[in-house]
Amino acid sequence: MTLSTQWYLDSIERELADLPADERVELLEDLAAHFSEFESDDDLVATLGDPGVYARELRDAAGLSAVPSLDTHVALVDRARANIDAVRRSAWWRAVTAFTLELRPAWWVLRAWLIVAAISEGPPGSGGVDFPIPRVADNTLVGLAALMIVVPVSVVLGQQARGGQRKGLNVALTLFGALFFVVLPASANNDSAAPAWVNPATTRAGPSTVARPGQVTSNELWVADSAGNTYLVSRVIPTAPGQVVSRAIIELQALCPSDLMKGPARALRTEDGAPIVCVGERAPTPTLNAPTTTAAATTTGVATTSTAPSATITEPSR
Amino acid sequence: MDTTQLLKGVLDLAVLSVLSEEDGYGYDVVRRLRDGGLEDVGDASVYGTLRRLFQSGHLSSYVVPSEEGPHRKYYALNKSGRAQLALSRKTWRAFVESMSEIVDRSEGEVA
Numbered sequence: 179m180t181l182s183t184q185w186y187l188d189s190i191e192r193e194l195a196d197l198p199a200d201e202r203v204e205l206l207e208d209l210a211a212h213f214s215e216f217e218s219d220d221d222l223v224a225t226l227g228d229p230g231v232y233a234r235e236l237r238d239a240a241g242l243s244a245v246p247s248l249d250t251h252v253a254l255v256d257r258a259r260a261n262i263d264a265v266r267r268s269a270w271w272r273a274v275t276a277f278t279l280e281l282r283p284a285w286w287v288l289r290a291w292l293i294v295a296a297i298s299e300g301p302p303g304s305g306g307v308d309f310p311i312p313r314v315a316d317n318t319l320v321g322l323a324a325l326m327i328v329v330p331v332s333v334v335l336g337q338q339a340r341g342g343q344r345k346g347l348n349v350a351l352t353l354f355g356a357l358f359f360v361v362l363p364a365s366a367n368n369d370s371a372a373p374a375w376v377n378p379a380t381t382r383a384g385p386s387t388v389a390r391p392g393q394v395t396s397n398e399l400w401v402a403d404s405a406g407n408t409y410l411v412s413r414v415i416p417t418a419p420g421q422v423v424s425r426a427i428i429e430l431q432a433l434c435p436s437d438l439m440k441g442p443a444r445a446l447r448t449e450d451g452a453p454i455v456c457v458g459e460r461a462p463t464p465t466l467n468a469p470t471t472t473a474a475a476t477t478t479g480v481a482t483t484s485t486a487p488s489a490t491i492t493e494p495s496r
Numbered sequence: 497m498d499t500t501q502l503l504k505g506v507l508d509l510a511v512l513s514v515l516s517e518e519d520g521y522g523y524d525v526v527r528r529l530r531d532g533g534l535e536d537v538g539d540a541s542v543y544g545t546l547r548r549l550f551q552s553g554h555l556s557s558y559v560v561p562s563e564e565g566p567h568r569k570y571y572a573l574n575k576s577g578r579a580q581l582a583l584s585r586k587t588w589r590a591f592v593e594s595m596s597e598i599v600d601r602s603e604g605e606v607a
Contacts, residue, residue: 205547209543210566211568211569214566215523226539235541236541237544238544239542239543239545239547240544240547240548241544241548
């Protein structure tokens with residue numbers, strides 16, 4: 179075999195390097211024999227052309243693996259792109275996209291609401307948020323005002339982004355809103371962690387007490403939650419003689435935990451609408467035989483208490 | 497019209513036809529095709545086609561020892577190859593007929 183033939187074969191082998199070894203070896207041996215027919219020619223390139231071209235032609239005609247692996251990646255990417263383009267061009271996709279674009283203004287309003295909801299506290303003690311107007315600083319009006327500021331801002335920003343300006347700010351606002359979309363349900367689930375309240379009527383505090391106006395009753399209403407924590411619900415200060423303190427089932431959210439006593443006292447609603455003022459603090463240890471029946475959430479029981487006993491009542495809960 | 501493109505579609509038929517006349521080895525088949533009028537046929541294409549037809553089971557091969565040079569690998573049609581040839585001939589003839597009709601008709605119109 180001449181030098182040039184060996185070089186020619188080597189060049190072809192390089193082109194076919196991706197083939198499995200035994201296939202490649204066999205093919206090249208065969209080719210060597212084939213090329214020996216041309217030994218009379220000095221220059222194989224003149225007779226057969228560039229070895230790289232020869233190899234590709236051979237690959238094509240022999241039906242070998244179409245392209246080396248690097249090109250396969252390119253081919254895959256191209257095919258993926260082609261598929262995506264085909265979907266994009268399809269009628270249903272365009273319909274979906276058009277519809278989604280129509281919904282965009284609604285999203286601007288929603289994200290504004292979500293942001294206001296994020297800073298609101300919701301109904302006292304709950305993990306949820308008031309709807310439709312979130313309460314901010316425990317005030318519905320403040321929440322409304324917040325909405326009236328944030329919603330137009332969000333809408334205007336959205337419109338500007340559509341016009342090409344302030345796109346970054348718009349994206350940030352969307353992400354912010356989307357974040358609370360996720361966070362809010364999560365915080366609402368904390369309700370399940372809230373302790374269930376037992377019917378205070380079954381606690382130590384009896385249903386009746388008679389007291390003089392201004393006198394602190396010895397009959398304190400203690401409630402126990404399902405976890406066994408006890409809370410002093412009220413120390414009723416009746417204003418009228420003979421006022422009866424009957425059972426009170428406390429609305430769930432108003433736990434009257436001790437830390438609340440530092441702030442304005444939270445007023446609770448009873449069944450007849452009369453507020454009970456929560457002025458006590460957490461009981462030291464369970465000296466009560468707190469029953470373990472768990473009441474359903476958010477039911478209000480019957481109680482009559484002074485509606486305006488003292489300055490300790492601040493705002494009603496609803 | 498680029499004959500290389502045309503050839504690609506029919507090289508199988510050409511190779512099978514040539515081999516049906518007489519068994520041949522690579523260089524020999526190329527020469528016979530060129531002598532038959534396909535001057536542009538590429539060596540690599542014929543060689544690759546021979547390999548593919550062999551791998552598809554249409555050809556058998558045998559080696560003929562030679563004193564002067566390396567042994568030559570001869571290809572021959574087997575039963576499957578003959579069947580394939582018959583089928584391809586039919587397809588080809590039908591194709592040529594349709595093409596001729598279309599081409600002739602258009603020529604007639606222009607004139």
